[in-house]
Amino acid sequence: MSIxxxxxxxxxxxxxxxxxxxxxxxxxxxxxxxxxxPSPMVLDAIRKACSEDIRIYPDPDCDSLRETIxxxxxxxxxxxxxxxxxxxxLAFSFMAFFDPCNPILFPDITYSFYPVYASIFNINYxxxxxxxxxxxxxxxxxxxxxxxxxxxxxxPTGKYLDVGLIARIARKNPGSVVIIDxxxxxxxxxxxxxxxxxxKNLLIIQTLSKSRSLAGLRLGYALGHEDLIQGxxxxxxxxxxxxxxxxxxxxxxxxFRDEDYFRETRRRIxxxxxxxxxxxxxxxxxxxxxxxxxxxxxxxxxxxxxxxKRLRExxxxxxxxxxxxxxxxxxxxxxxxxxxDVFLDVIGKLLV
Amino acid sequence: MSIxxxxxxxxxxxxxxxxxxxxxxxxxxxxxxxxxxPSPMVLDAIRKACSEDIRIYPDPDCDSLRETIxxxxxxxxxxxxxxxxxxxxLAFSFMAFFDPCNPILFPDITYSFYPVYASIFNINYxxxxxxxxxxxxxxxxxxxxxxxxxxxxxxPTGKYLDVGLIARIARKNPGSVVIIDxxxxxxxxxxxxxxxxxxKNLLIIQTLSKSRSLAGLRLGYALGHEDLIQGxxxxxxxxxxxxxxxxxxxxxxxxFRDEDYFRETRRRIxxxxxxxxxxxxxxxxxxxxxxxxxxxxxxxxxxxxxxxKRLRExxxxxxxxxxxxxxxxxxxxxxxxxxxDVFLDVIGKLLV
Numbered sequence: 187m188s189i190x191x192x193x194x195x196x197x198x199x200x201x202x203x204x205x206x207x208x209x210x211x212x213x214x215x216x217x218x219x220x221x222x223x224p225s226p227m228v229l230d231a232i233r234k235a236c237s238e239d240i241r242i243y244p245d246p247d248c249d250s251l252r253e254t255i256x257x258x259x260x261x262x263x264x265x266x267x268x269x270x271x272x273x274x275x276l277a278f279s280f281m282a283f284f285d286p287c288n289p290i291l292f293p294d295i296t297y298s299f300y301p302v303y304a305s306i307f308n309i310n311y312x313x314x315x316x317x318x319x320x321x322x323x324x325x326x327x328x329x330x331x332x333x334x335x336x337x338x339x340x341x342p343t344g345k346y347l348d349v350g351l352i353a354r355i356a357r358k359n360p361g362s363v364v365i366i367d368x369x370x371x372x373x374x375x376x377x378x379x380x381x382x383x384x385x386k387n388l389l390i391i392q393t394l395s396k397s398r399s400l401a402g403l404r405l406g407y408a409l410g411h412e413d414l415i416q417g418x419x420x421x422x423x424x425x426x427x428x429x430x431x432x433x434x435x436x437x438x439x440x441x442f443r444d445e446d447y448f449r450e451t452r453r454r455i456x457x458x459x460x461x462x463x464x465x466x467x468x469x470x471x472x473x474x475x476x477x478x479x480x481x482x483x484x485x486x487x488x489x490x491x492x493x494x495k496r497l498r499e500x501x502x503x504x505x506x507x508x509x510x511x512x513x514x515x516x517x518x519x520x521x522x523x524x525x526x527d528v529f530l531d532v533i534g535k536l537l538v
Numbered sequence: 539m540s541i542x543x544x545x546x547x548x549x550x551x552x553x554x555x556x557x558x559x560x561x562x563x564x565x566x567x568x569x570x571x572x573x574x575x576p577s578p579m580v581l582d583a584i585r586k587a588c589s590e591d592i593r594i595y596p597d598p599d600c601d602s603l604r605e606t607i608x609x610x611x612x613x614x615x616x617x618x619x620x621x622x623x624x625x626x627x628l629a630f631s632f633m634a635f636f637d638p639c640n641p642i643l644f645p646d647i648t649y650s651f652y653p654v655y656a657s658i659f660n661i662n663y664x665x666x667x668x669x670x671x672x673x674x675x676x677x678x679x680x681x682x683x684x685x686x687x688x689x690x691x692x693x694p695t696g697k698y699l700d701v702g703l704i705a706r707i708a709r710k711n712p713g714s715v716v717i718i719d720x721x722x723x724x725x726x727x728x729x730x731x732x733x734x735x736x737x738k739n740l741l742i743i744q745t746l747s748k749s750r751s752l753a754g755l756r757l758g759y760a761l762g763h764e765d766l767i768q769g770x771x772x773x774x775x776x777x778x779x780x781x782x783x784x785x786x787x788x789x790x791x792x793x794f795r796d797e798d799y800f801r802e803t804r805r806r807i808x809x810x811x812x813x814x815x816x817x818x819x820x821x822x823x824x825x826x827x828x829x830x831x832x833x834x835x836x837x838x839x840x841x842x843x844x845x846x847k848r849l850r851e852x853x854x855x856x857x858x859x860x861x862x863x864x865x866x867x868x869x870x871x872x873x874x875x876x877x878x879d880v881f882l883d884v885i886g887k888l889l890v
Contacts, residue, residue, distance in 0.1 A: 188765035190715050190739060191772075195634045200775035203598050214594070223590030232588045232785070238575030240584075240754040240789075242566070243747070246555050270622055270756075273778040281658070282547045306633070306776040363542050387542060395595070402592040402784035404622075413540035420543075423552035424658040426625040432754035433584070433785050437592075 194306065201302045204505050213525045216503040218370075218480050220399035221522040222451040225444035228400070228437045235436030244432045246423075251435050255407055258442045259379050264412040267419060268438070270429040272369055272393035272406030275418070276335075277303055278425070279389060279408070282417040283363040284309045288332025290362075293322055295512055297341045297367065320345050320474055320482075327355045334359060337367040339375055342507060342517040344476030349376040356385040363414065365389045370478035372397035372452055373459070379409055386411040396479055397452055398441045405430065405438045455479050459520045465530050469537060474515075484515045488537060500532045546658065553654045556857050565877045568855040570722075570832050572751035573874040574803040577796035580752070580789050587788030596784045598775075603787050607759055610794045611731050616764040619771060620790070622781040624721055624745035624758030627770070628687075629655055630777070631741060631760070634769040635715040636661045640684025642714075645674055647864055649693045649719065672697050672826055672834075679707045686711060689719040691727055694859060694869040696828030704730040708737040715766065717741045722830035724749035724804055725811070731761055738763040748831055749804055750793045757782065757790045807831050811872045817882050821889060826867075836867045840889060852884045 187196060204217040223229075252266040259266075269275045280303040284290050287310065292300050294313035304311045314326030320343040327334055334355065339346040356364045356378075364387055371377045371392065379390050389410035395401035408418060422429060430438075441448070459481060463473045466483055474482040484490060494506040494516060505517040520526065539548060556569035575581075604618040611618075621627045632655040636642050639662065644652050646665035656663045666678030672695040679686055686707065691698040708716045708730075716739055723729050723744065731742050741762035747753035760770060774781060793800070811833060815825045818835055826834040836842060846858040846868060857869040872878065 188769060189713070190635055190766060191769045192633065192635055192637045194637075195769050195772050198772050198776050200772050201779060202775075203595070203779040206595055206597050208597070208601070217595055219595065220593050223593050229588055229590075229592070232592075233585050236581055236584045236588065236785075238581075240581070241572050241575050241751040243555070243558055243569055243571065243753040244756075245558050245560070249560070271778060271780055273780070277777045281544065283542055283544055285544045285546075302776045306773070361541070399593040401595040401780075404596075404780060404783045414542060417540060417543045417547050420547050420550050420552050421658070423554075424550050424654045425629045426623060427553060427555040428623055428625070428753075428756060431756045431783065431786060433588075434783060 194308070198305060199302065201299045205503065207503070211501070213502045213521060213528060215519040215521050215525070215529060216505045217401070218396055218478075218519045219401050220396060220451065220455070220479065221520070221525060222399055222454065224399040224437070224441065225447040227444045227447075228440045231440035232433050232437040235433050240432055243428050244430060244435055246427045248430055248435060251439050254439045254442050259409060261382065261409060262412070265382060265409060265415055267408040267415045268430055269406050269408075269422065270434075271395065271404045272367070272391050273299060274429065275391050275406045275408050276367065278418050278421045279365055279391070280304070280307050280309060282421045283414070284333045286310065290333040290335065291327055291329070291331045292335045293340060295320060295340070295343060297337050298507065298509070300335055322347050324351045324355055328358050331359065331362055333362045333365070335365040335367060337369065338378070339370045339373075339476065339478040341370065341478070342480070342505070342512070342515075343474050343482045344370070344478035344480055345474055346375040346477035349378050352378040353381050353384070356381060356388045360387060363387050363389055365391060368392045369396055373479045374456055374477035382410055386413065389414050394438055394441055398448060399451065400437065400441060403434050403437050405434050455520050458523055458526055462520065462526045462530065469534055480517050480519045482515050482517050485537065490514050490516050493533070493536060496536050497532065502529055502532060546660070550657060551654065553651045557855065559855070563853070565854045565873060565880060567871040567873050567877070567881060568857045569753070570748055570830075570871045571753050572748060572803065572807070572831065573872070573877060574751055574806065576751040576789075576793065577799040579796045579799075580792045583792035584785050584789040587785050592784055595780050596782060596787055598779045600782055600787060603791050606791045606794050611761060613734065613761060614764070617734060617761055617767055619760040619767045620782055621758050621760070621774065623747065623756045624719070624743050625651060626781065627743050627758045627760050628719065630770050630773045631717055631743070632656070632659050632661060634773045635766070636685045638662065642685040642687065643679055643681070643683045644687045645692060647672060647692070647695060649689050650859065650861070652687055674699050676703045676707055680710050683711065683714055685714045685717070687717040687719060689721065690730070691722045691725075691828065691830040693722065693830070694832070694857070694864070695826050695834045696722070696830040696832055697826055698727045698829035701728040701730050705733050705736070708733060708740045712739060715739050715741055717743060720744045721748055725831045726808055726829035734762055738765065741766050746790055746793055750800060751803065752789065752793060755786050755789050757786050807872050810875055810878055814872065814878045814882065821886055832869050832871045834867050834869050837889065842866050842868050845885070845888060848888050849884065854881055854884060
């Protein structure tokens with residue numbers, strides 16, 4: 187604590203990301219990265235953009251990339267915003283659409299960054315309790331509110347909410363912005379992007395970090411009615427004119443062009459997830475039904491913090507959240523088949 | 539205006555950056571970019587970092603780069619923060635150190651993003667009036683305040699405030715954070731970084747966009763007492779865990795290693811600035827004494843908006859600010875010798 191910190195800063199409880207250790211080589215199943223590299227076309231495009239032109243600022247409006255993303259989703263450029271990772275977009279969206287006195291709604295078990303955004307921007311919130319199976323009761327979002335944010339699939343459970351129910355939530359809340367955080371949508375769920383023409387209050391946020399293997403490049407995007415996009419744009423232009431580097435712009439464009447590569451890596455991760463889930467169930471694990479690139483697991487015989495610690499000793503990083511209702515669980519990212527075979531082998535032995 | 543915008547968003551008047559046109563080739567003297575490319579070592583380092591590892595998140599603490607910068611300035615890693623351009627650092631600093639009810643101080647003629655930050659974070663401010671020569675009267679900063687921010691050299695005037703006077707301002711304000719925005723310090727001024735050990739309230743913000751030719755990469759950094767750095771870090775970790783890409787981390791480290799290249803491009807820009815200033819004076823221009831990579835000029839015979847428009851028609855972009863006290867001026871970035879020769883030739887003919 188310092189006398190120089192603002193009141194806002196003093197009251198913060200910052201988000202803690204999963205570790206990115208430098209001390210030794212781990213099997214990293216803790217931050218939901220993609221085990222497969224990005225398309226070679228993406229790396230080529232970045233290297234090409236790494237030229238003397240890097241002395242020049244990037245296009246602050248990111249027009250070319252926004253046009254590419256718009257074409258990909260059959261939208262207009264004015265319905266697309268791009269930023270420095272989807273977390274930045276979430277922060278901008280909290281600023282753009284939520285007011286302090288009007289409590290927003292999100293699930294009680296969810297991405298743990300949401301309450302942090304609420305705190306830093308002084309936004310009140312109420313949580314909607316998930317049921318015992320971690321399903322989202324949509325009726326919980328039919329109460330008065332100043333905004334709604336739901337990850338689909340949810341984090342850290344991986345549970346998917348039928349896209350038709352997203353439409354119901356958007357329809358029931360014509361006065362509030364409904365943000366669907368689709369960071370994990372490409373691993374088996376259906377995107378709500380198809381409803382953008384129907385609902386002026388629906389904002390979809392996606393990222394290149396997971397399904398397109400570009401966590402290290404930093405690129406997220408938002409899709410929605412152009413009034414919403416303009417709102418985020420006003421905030422961004424009052425915060426940082428140039429949030430996306432020339433290299434990120436170049437790499438991201440190419441990521442939307444190599445569709446075959448995208449489909450193939452996605453397919454492999456889904457297959458691995460299903461196989462690993464079955465193996466874990468056969469070992470007695472409870473495995474929450476996942477449509478993400480991670481699984482949420484718990485074992486009746488061994489406490490999760492113990493498993494977490496022992497896995498770490500064996501060189502395998504997973505994530506444990508010491509929070510109500512989920513402290514018995516571990517979140518395990520889906521790695522390559524080789525990595526998951528080691529994981530299954532090690533965790534099997536730890537149960538004995 | 540949309541019913542979905544927060545009150546904050548509705549009241550914003552976003553910053554407008556200089557244009558980055560795509561329609562034709564211009565001589566770009568409008569956004570203070572460096573006319574020389576970055577060191578070849580920097581481009582090599584980025585290309586090397588553009589590997590399959592880009593699927594992995596960057597180090598959220600940017601430890602390696604912070605160690606490199608700390609060594610460069612003879613500081614500790616804990617006294618260094620890095621972010622996605624210095625504008626992002628300014629935004630984080632407004633959040634970290636300034637409170638709504640306690641007005642902050644900055645010059646009346648200054649970087650026009652400061653009032654925008656004040657607006658988005660709901661911070662009151664008072665301006666300190668520059669004298670007729672655009673000099674900063676330091677006594678203006680000896681009044682009660684909730685924080686101080688001064689660019690040195692100032693923007694868009696280019697005028698440098700003696701570093702000893704910065705120390706006086708820091709000493710007179712032990713209860714407030716004094717932010718010195720040194721985006722242009724490398725072009726002839728002396729950095730206040732040497733006072734960091736003396737003043738716990740002094741925060742220096744610098745960037746790789748200007749003197750290190752990396753505007754397209756997005757990298758800024760803050761130097762100060764570790765309590766201040768911790769404060770910015772709390773804000774960043776409540777906003778976006780991973781603000782700096784793997785490519786920016788790699789390129790930035792290398793930029794601090796190629797010192798010879800840095801000194802040489804800096805020297806060339808300073809030489810060009812002095813030569814161009816003399817030529818313009820001989821044409822009857824008033825040229826504000828600059829220690830930046832731009833000059834602030836005005837001509838008694840031709841109105842600035844007219845010059846701005848005619849230069850643009852001739853393929854030369856400069857910047858004009860339609861604001862009180864400076865609407866008679868143009869801000870002209872220092873380009874290469876060849877570019878500036880064209881500029882001098884064209885502007886000379888426009889005066890006839």
